[in-house]
Each structure stands twice: as C-alpha cells, then as structure tokens.
Amino acid sequence: xxxxxxxxLSELAAKSADEFxxxxxxxxxxxxxxxxxxxxxxxxxxxxxxxxxxQDDHVLEGxxxxxxxxxxxxx
Amino acid sequence: MTNKSHLTDGPISSEFIAAxxxxxxxxxxxxxxxxxxxxxxxxEVNGKTVSxxxxxxxxxxxxxxxxxxxxxxxxxxxxxxxxxxxxAKGMVKVGEHSLLVMVSSGHRKQAFAASEECVELIKEKLxxxxxxxxxxxSHKWLGH
Numbered sequence: 001x002x003x004x005x006x007x008x009l010s011e012l013a014a015k016s017a018d019e020f021x022x023x024x025x026x027x028x029x030x031x032x033x034x035x036x037x038x039x040x041x042x043x044x045x046x047x048x049x050x051x052x053x054x055q056d057d058h059v060l061e062g063x064x065x066x067x068x069x070x071x072x073x074x075x
Numbered sequence: 076m077t078n079k080s081h082l083t084d085g086p087i088s089s090e091f092i093a094a095x096x097x098x099x100x101x102x103x104x105x106x107x108x109x110x111x112x113x114x115x116x117x118x119e120v121n122g123k124t125v126s127x128x129x130x131x132x133x134x135x136x137x138x139x140x141x142x143x144x145x146x147x148x149x150x151x152x153x154x155x156x157x158x159x160x161x162x163a164k165g166m167v168k169v170g171e172h173s174l175l176v177m178v179s180s181g182h183r184k185q186a187f188a189a190s191e192e193c194v195e196l197i198k199e200k201l202x203x204x205x206x207x208x209x210x211x212x213s214h215k216w217l218g219h
Contacts, residue, residue: 074203
C-alpha cells in the first residue's frame with residue numbers, strides 16, 4: 001500500500017511517501033510505523049484510508065492509500 | 076471544481092481577491108459579501124523572527140473537506156448564496172496572504188456569522204500544515 005506522510009512526519013521519515021506490504025488493523029499499522037521511523041511514537045496523528053479518517057480498530061486490506069495526518073494547522 | 080482549485084500556488088494576491096469579488100457582480104440578489112483574509116504575522120518565537128510560513132496540504136482530501144464545511148454551513152444558514160475557500164500552498168512571506176474566505180448572502184448577518192464559523196471549521200478540518208520559517212534560516216513545524 002502507498003503511505004503518505006504529512007507535516008512533521010514527512011520530516012521525521014525524511015520522505016513524503018513510501019510503499020508497504022501490510023494488512024491488519026490501524027493500531028497494528030501505527031506500531032509498524034513507530035518501529036520503522038524514530039520519533040513517530042511521540043507524535044499524535046490521524047490516519048486516513050482513501051481520504052477518509054479511520055479509527056484504530058479499522059481493518060486495512062492492504063490496497064488502500066494511507067495518509068498520516070498530524071494535527072491540522074491551516075489558516 | 077477540481078481539487079486543486081481550492082489551493083493557490085504561493086500567496087493569495089490582492090488581484091486574485093479583487094477578481095473573486097468581481098465575479099459576483101452579476102449576482103444582483105446578493106446584498107452582503109463577508110471576506111476573511113488570513114495574513115502571515117512577523118511573530119517573535121524564542122528570540123527568532125518569523126520570515127514566512129511554508130504550507131503543505133493533502134491535495135486529494137481538500138475538495139471533499141471543503142464540501143463537508145459547505146454542507147454544514149448551508150444547512151445551518153438559509154440566507155447563504157455562495158461560499159468560496161482558497162488556501163495558499165507553498166511559501167507565504169510575512170505580510171502576504173494565506174487564506175481567503177468569501178461568504179455571500181442576501182443580508183449581512185448570516186454572511187458575518189457563517190464566515191467566522193467557516194474559518195473555524197477550516198482550522199479544525201482542512202488537511203493543511205504550516206512550517207514556520209525564521210529569519211536565521213531555521214524552521215519549525217507547528218501544531219504537534
């Protein structure tokens with residue numbers, strides 16, 4: 001699946017996108033991100049699957065576009 | 076309206092704002108246009124001066140979020156006729172504009188109220204992030 005990083009997460013990951021083979025819950029995906037990228041476990045972020053925000057118990061099939069969204073700061 | 080038409084490449088110019096107002100000249104049933112213009116301040120942060128803000132956005136989620144905001148406000152205010160939202164993407168220097176909201180209605184009260192609420196909903200829901208740039212060349216992501 002394609003994973004997009006925004007805001008401070010793009011700086012911590014040193015990239016704006018990545019590809020992962022993953023199927024499971026959002027909570028498990030968060031754990032994988034924290035293991036993969038240092039600093040992610042300290043950050044608050046929402047996750048959108050195909051542009052819709054999903055909760056931690058949501059099950060990902062593996063073919064979604066995921067976006068990791070730190071708190072919005074527009075304006 | 077395409078996704079990207081809510082995002083401008085760089086700051087929102089005064090010419091852009093004027094053109095947006097002029098587009099409504101033929102809508103002669105409208106008596107009130109409330110505009111909110113967001114501008115980058117030269118804040119002092121820990122002894123450093125802000126020189127600009129770099130905005131990034133999740134482009135593909137912007138259009139649906141703008142529609143969600145419009146749905147909320149059009150169902151609440153019955154005198155609204157149109158609502159336009161433009162957010163800058165990329166670097167916006169101090170004194171330049173990052174946000175334009177224009178809300179039009181028959182009479183002033185709903186235009187005032189809905190424009191304020193619209194800006195609050197943008198802050199809460201629009202997938203945009205700001206990175207403050209300082210005069211000494213350093214930067215900081217806000218809001219985390």
